[in-house]
Amino acid sequence: MALALAGCGGGGGHQAKTVSDARAIPQGTTATPASPTPPKPQVKPPSTTGAKPTIVQKPIPFPPKRKAEMAAYAKRHYGIDSYKLTNPHVIVEHWTATPSFTATYDTFAPDVPDVELHELPGVCSHFVIDTDGTIYQLVPLNLMCRHTVGLNYTAIGIEHVGNSDDAVLGNPRVLRSSLALTNWLRCKYGIRVQDVIGHNESLTSPYHMERVARLKNQTHGDMRKASMNIYRGKLSKLSCG
Ligand SMILES: [Zn+2]
Numbered sequence: 001m002a003l004a005l006a007g008c009g010g011g012g013g014h015q016a017k018t019v020s021d022a023r024a025i026p027q028g029t030t031a032t033p034a035s036p037t038p039p040k041p042q043v044k045p046p047s048t049t050g051a052k053p054t055i056v057q058k059p060i061p062f063p064p065k066r067k068a069e070m071a072a073y074a075k076r077h078y079g080i081d082s083y084k085l086t087n088p089h090v091i092v093e094h095w096t097a098t099p100s101f102t103a104t105y106d107t108f109a110p111d112v113p114d115v116e117l118h119e120l121p122g123v124c125s126h127f128v129i130d131t132d133g134t135i136y137q138l139v140p141l142n143l144m145c146r147h148t149v150g151l152n153y154t155a156i157g158i159e160h161v162g163n164s165d166d167a168v169l170g171n172p173r174v175l176r177s178s179l180a181l182t183n184w185l186r187c188k189y190g191i192r193v194q195d196v197i198g199h200n201e202s203l204t205s206p207y208h209m210e211r212v213a214r215l216k217n218q219t220h221g222d223m224r225k226a227s228m229n230i231y232r233g234k235l236s237k238l239s240c241g
Helices: 064-078 101-108 172-189 199-204 225-235
Strands: 090-095 127-129 135-137 155-160 196-198
Touching: 090 172, 090 199, 101 127, 127 172, 135 172, 155 172, 172 225, 196 199, 196 225, 199 225
Parallel strands: 090 155, 090 196, 127 155
Antiparallel strands: 127 135
């Protein structure tokens, strides 16, 4: 069930997949020497200036009830009585385990208890990047969102539609958009490259904080250290202009 596998607290989570080849040739680039079709257009590299990329606004409902639930969650888990995300220090990269942007949106929009931890508010992420590289923003940057246990009080969440780390690293359009979005955000907030992490790295973040005992070691399998080392290597080559 897609819901049960949705990233960011969707539940039970991401399967422990091996990153077989992070530099794999993306699907759809099969060579056809005799074909008259023109070569695929090259994917432009991400901006090296920290400029804001094109973002499609697709907000999920975040009415006062959800904000109050977010504040109560922050109080329980972090001892912070607020639903507001201020001065974020971390960016967490995820993949969705859902097959499309629509399915991802439909997972995050309803304010219902998540299937893994059975808590309110519903899980969400600030951004979702579709398989064609389109960047959607679902939640304003000044609101906390439930995507990573232990870090929601200070982390911006970026989801990528797909089922593996390679769905991010092996799809040039997704990777280009992801790096552009992440670089813009890290430049905007002064977030260090080392604090751009994969969900699977959450427990080793110096910002990890969790007051609920049964969740102190909880994480998911998406975006592992080996993948994020490649990602951070690319990100570190981009400047803030
Ligand atoms: Zn995740």
